[in-house]
Amino acid sequence: MSHTRRNFLKFMGLAAAGLCAGSAGSALAAAEAGPVRAADALKAKRWAMVIDTTKVGTKETIDVLAKACHHAHNVPDIPTKQNVKWIWAASYDEAFDQPNDHGNDAMEKREFALLCNHCTHPPCVRVCPTQATFQRPDGIVAMDYHRCIGCRYCMAACPFGARSFNFMEPRLYLDLNNLNKEFPTRMRGVVEKCNFCVDRLAHGKQPACVEASNGALAFGDLSDPNSEVRKLLREHYTIRRKPSLGTEPGVYYII
Amino acid sequence: MLEKALKGSPKYYLWIGFLLLVIAGASSVYITQLIHGLTITGMSRDVSWGFYIAQFTYLVGLAASGVMIVLPYYFHHYKKFKDLVIFGEFMAIGAVVMCLGFIVVDIGQPQRMLNVLLFPTPNSILFWDMVVLNGYLILNLLVGWTCLECDRQHMPHPKWTKVVAYVSIIWAFSIHTVTAFLYQGLPGRHYWLTAILAARFLASAFCSGPAILLLVIMLTEKLTTFKAEAEGVATLAKIIVYAMCVNVFFFLLEVFSAFYSNIPEHMNSLIYLFKGLDGHTELVPYMWTAVAFGLGSLALLIPPKLRDNRKLLPWSLGILVIATWIDKGLGLLIGGFNPSPFDTVAPYWPTGKELIVSLMIYATGALVVTILFKVATEVKQELGVSQKPAVSLETEA
Numbered sequence: 154m155s156h157t158r159r160n161f162l163k164f165m166g167l168a169a170a171g172l173c174a175g176s177a178g179s180a181l182a183a184a185e186a187g188p189v190r191a192a193d194a195l196k197a198k199r200w201a202m203v204i205d206t207t208k209v210g211t212k213e214t215i216d217v218l219a220k221a222c223h224h225a226h227n228v229p230d231i232p233t234k235q236n237v238k239w240i241w242a243a244s245y246d247e248a249f250d251q252p253n254d255h256g257n258d259a260m261e262k263r264e265f266a267l268l269c270n271h272c273t274h275p276p277c278v279r280v281c282p283t284q285a286t287f288q289r290p291d292g293i294v295a296m297d298y299h300r301c302i303g304c305r306y307c308m309a310a311c312p313f314g315a316r317s318f319n320f321m322e323p324r325l326y327l328d329l330n331n332l333n334k335e336f337p338t339r340m341r342g343v344v345e346k347c348n349f350c351v352d353r354l355a356h357g358k359q360p361a362c363v364e365a366s367n368g369a370l371a372f373g374d375l376s377d378p379n380s381e382v383r384k385l386l387r388e389h390y391t392i393r394r395k396p397s398l399g400t401e402p403g404v405y406y407i408i
Numbered sequence: 409m410l411e412k413a414l415k416g417s418p419k420y421y422l423w424i425g426f427l428l429l430v431i432a433g434a435s436s437v438y439i440t441q442l443i444h445g446l447t448i449t450g451m452s453r454d455v456s457w458g459f460y461i462a463q464f465t466y467l468v469g470l471a472a473s474g475v476m477i478v479l480p481y482y483f484h485h486y487k488k489f490k491d492l493v494i495f496g497e498f499m500a501i502g503a504v505v506m507c508l509g510f511i512v513v514d515i516g517q518p519q520r521m522l523n524v525l526l527f528p529t530p531n532s533i534l535f536w537d538m539v540v541l542n543g544y545l546i547l548n549l550l551v552g553w554t555c556l557e558c559d560r561q562h563m564p565h566p567k568w569t570k571v572v573a574y575v576s577i578i579w580a581f582s583i584h585t586v587t588a589f590l591y592q593g594l595p596g597r598h599y600w601l602t603a604i605l606a607a608r609f610l611a612s613a614f615c616s617g618p619a620i621l622l623l624v625i626m627l628t629e630k631l632t633t634f635k636a637e638a639e640g641v642a643t644l645a646k647i648i649v650y651a652m653c654v655n656v657f658f659f660l661l662e663v664f665s666a667f668y669s670n671i672p673e674h675m676n677s678l679i680y681l682f683k684g685l686d687g688h689t690e691l692v693p694y695m696w697t698a699v700a701f702g703l704g705s706l707a708l709l710i711p712p713k714l715r716d717n718r719k720l721l722p723w724s725l726g727i728l729v730i731a732t733w734i735d736k737g738l739g740l741l742i743g744g745f746n747p748s749p750f751d752t753v754a755p756y757w758p759t760g761k762e763l764i765v766s767l768m769i770y771a772t773g774a775l776v777v778t779i780l781f782k783v784a785t786e787v788k789q790e791l792g793v794s795q796k797p798a799v800s801l802e803t804e805a
Contacts, residue, residue: 234452234754247750250673276595282534283523302523303446303516306534308456312596314749318456318516321447341445342516398595 193357197374199292200271200349201403202360203385208369210263215242218266221365225350227338229319229326237317239347240268240362248406250395260408266362266370269294269315269347270394270402277307277316286344292375292403293349301343308344312398316346375403409557412786413779419631420782427775434768437761438513446516449762454754455745457514459762462741463769464510466616466733468587469609471503471544473617475580476647482573488640491794492625494784497552499621500580502777504545509769533589540583547576552780560787584609591744599677599744602665608658609736615651616732618644619725624777626722632785635796642716645725649709652728656702659735677743680753688753691742694734702731 209215222228222240229237242264246252253260275294277286285301288294308316319341327338336352339345349372350360363370373380382405385391391405416424441448451458474496480486481493512518529535551572555565588606595601622644628634666674679685681695705728709715714724748754758766788794 234454235447236453238453243750247752250751280532280534280594282529282532282538283520283527284529285523300520300523300527301517302520304511304514304534305456305516306532306590308453309591309597309745310594312594312749314454317453319445320449320451321445341447344516395596400595 191356195354195357195359197291197380198376199273199374199403200354201292201373201375201382201405202268202349202363203371203382203389203391203405203407204266205369205371205385205389205407206263206265207407209266209366212242212264214369215240215264215266218362218365218370221361222347224331225333225353225361226336226348227323227327227332228345229323231321231323231326235318235320237319237323237345239317239345240266243267248394249392250397251392265406267313267315267394268362268404269349270313270400270404271347271349272403273401274399276310276312276400280306280310282306289351293351294346295348295351296343296345298337298339298343298345303342303344305344312395312400313402316344318344409553409560409783409787410779412783416782423778424775427771427778430771431768431775434764434771437764438768440761441513441765442518446514448759450757450759452754452756454748454750454752455742455756457741457745458756459737459741459758459766460510460514462737463766464507464514465587465609465740466737467503467506467510467773468541468584469613469732469736470617470620471500471507471541472580472584472610472613473621474500474548475577476614476618476651477621477644478573478580479577480643480647482570482577486643488637488643490640491634491636491788492640492644494552494556495625495628495781496621497548498780498784499624499777500548501545501552501780502773503617504541504548505776506769506773507541508545509772510766513765513769533586533593537583537586537590540579540586544576544579544583547572547579551576556784556787559791562791581610584613591740596749597744598673599740602662604658604661608655608662611651611655611658612732612736615648615655616729616736618648618651619728619732622648623722623725623729624781628781628785629796633789633795634785635794637794641718645709645715645721648725648728649706649715652702652706652709652732655732656706676747676751680746681739681743685747686753688746688755690755690757691739695739698731698734698739700731701727702735705731 209218219238219240219242223230223238226239228239231237245256245260245263245265248265248267271292271294273292275286275288278288278294281287282304283300283302285297286294286307287297303318305318308318319339322341323339332338350358350362353360358364360370360372363372371381371385373382375382377383385407386405389407391407393402393405396402437448449458449460477489477492477496481489512521515521524535524538551569554569558565585606588609591597591600592602592605622641625636625641629636663678666678676685680688681691683689684692705724707714708720708724709728714720742756745756746753
């Protein structure tokens with residue numbers, strides 16, 4: 154075969170077509186396979202949480218939950234007001250919009266674990282311009298950290314202050330020798346928040362805070378009348394944060 | 409036509425050079441922000457929008473304000489505005505450029521900005537704001553540039569420009585309404601959660617925007633051979649004072665609803681801004697300055713004798729601009745985020761770096777406006793319309 158320009162171009166054309174076909178084929182194959190799902194993944198129609206504040210009602214006990222959560226999700230420990238937190242302790246007046254001038258002593262002293270409420274009608278999802286934050290069919294409000302443009306509209310929209318922005322490089326505030334390799338770290342410039350441990354549910358595990366709570370936190374399917382959360386809600390008086398705003402929070406507090 | 413911006417007096421070049429220098433110097437701070445993130449700003453977990461978004465909001469008002477000239481000219485055939493129309497349109501272009509700039513510097517991952525287009529999300533007001541702002545930019549460029557070029561060629565304006573101008577008038581209202589919707593649909597932010605916010609935005613835009621425009625036009629008159637028709641200027645001043653009255657009235661409606669109902673959520677932001685809350689009084693002096701300047705501007709603009717005094721007018725307009733800027737460029741954002749969702753006060757103040765990055769955007773806007781106004785005045789000079797009497801020709805820039 155003589156080395157003409159014509160032959161060279163033919164060869165290159167064929168090679169390019171072959172490469173395209175190859176990658177398209179593998180892409181199609183991947184699409185057919187879909188994501189890998191563990192057989193023991195926990196599933197629900199509507200995940201919800203019940204927090205027994207009589208059992209976990211001090212800063213110390215809530216810090217245990219925060220520690221477990223923040224380690225499981227590589228949440229940086231930033232000492233400024235540009236901090237990141239997924240679950241934290243707050244007083245009654247900070248947590249609920251039902252102030253009482255003469256509340257009882259127990260309520261005055263009690264601390265409440267606050268986290269994303271995974272609302273049924275989440276305002277953060279409504280305002281996100283890129284669908285980087287979205288609601289899963291099981292009710293969990295999740296984040297795609299790679300799509301988020303960092304406009305922080307969701308932070309303005311969330312009436313519960315559940316969202317944090319990575320104002321700076323979060324990895325500078327992480328113990329890099331003690332990372333949870335099962336969950337990604339984030340880059341600066343994106344918003345994050347509690348994800349109800351979707352990563353752990355997919356592997357059949359309860360959320361990290363629930364596991365660390367010694368039974369003070371319950372997690373389950375709100376749509377299943379026989380679930381543990383429904384049983385607790387039947388047996389106890391519970392309240393939710395700011396119900397008048399109509400977001401329908403998925404986190405209930407036993408008082 | 410753009411070549412007209414390339415030839416000018418030494419003063420003109422000095423000003424352009426100064427602006428370029430400011431932009432270049434300030435962009436070094438923006439590069440710092442790109443490297444280290446928005447941590448260089450005063451924003452926090454509780455006050456997650458700050459000076460940048462506040463300037464964006466204020467400047468959308470400036471962009472919309474051109475309509476106060478364009479509407480009477482096109483809808484009511486008010487010919488006295490003929491020589492001002494092009495400046496209204498060109499000012500809008502400069503303002504929208506600044507708006508887009510402030511959005512870009514505010515987002516945490518600007519290189520992902522096009523995700524807004526790649527994943528269009530109609531339920532997000534930010535998506536619509538992007539649509540209406542870019543649309544408004546294109547409309548004004550199209551009409552302004554085409555009409556000026558036709559004037560220069562002694563040709564009648566093409567018919568379609570009239571249609572586009574009509575669309576741009578309606579569009580101007582939409583840009584500020586949609587910007588207000590960014591805020592007023594958020595549950596739990598009570599200072600913003602009010603049906604009158606969009607109307608307040610428009611009222612404040614239609615006084616502050618034309619006021620800035622008129623100040624720049626008066627400056628243009630000083631620096632070039634251009635001379636606006638006195639009656640047109642007087643009418644614009646009248647429009648400004650009406651809009652300012654409506655603006656103050658709308659604000660007082662808010663005050664009434666909040667304090668007569670005595671609902672804490674509705675009162676707290678206002679108390680924080682004007683009296684201080686939980687010992688935080690950072691904004692109180694600014695807000696009362698706004699009140700004093702706002703009422704002062706009304707006192708100087710309502711009596712026709714004072715309003716028509718061209719020596720006094722720049723000062724009256726100046727304090728009006730300061731009053732509306734404090735209200736919308738400072739109070740609206742910080743007051744909206746306070747008290748926080750935890751009913752606590754989280755003070756915010758922009759950092760020096762934040763202000764320098766903002767300066768970069770403002771200088772860019774000034775550059776765009778300078779170049780466009782230069783082109784417009786040169787064309788008018790070439791045509792010999794709206795010119796000063798020949799005596800003052802030596803002051804040409």
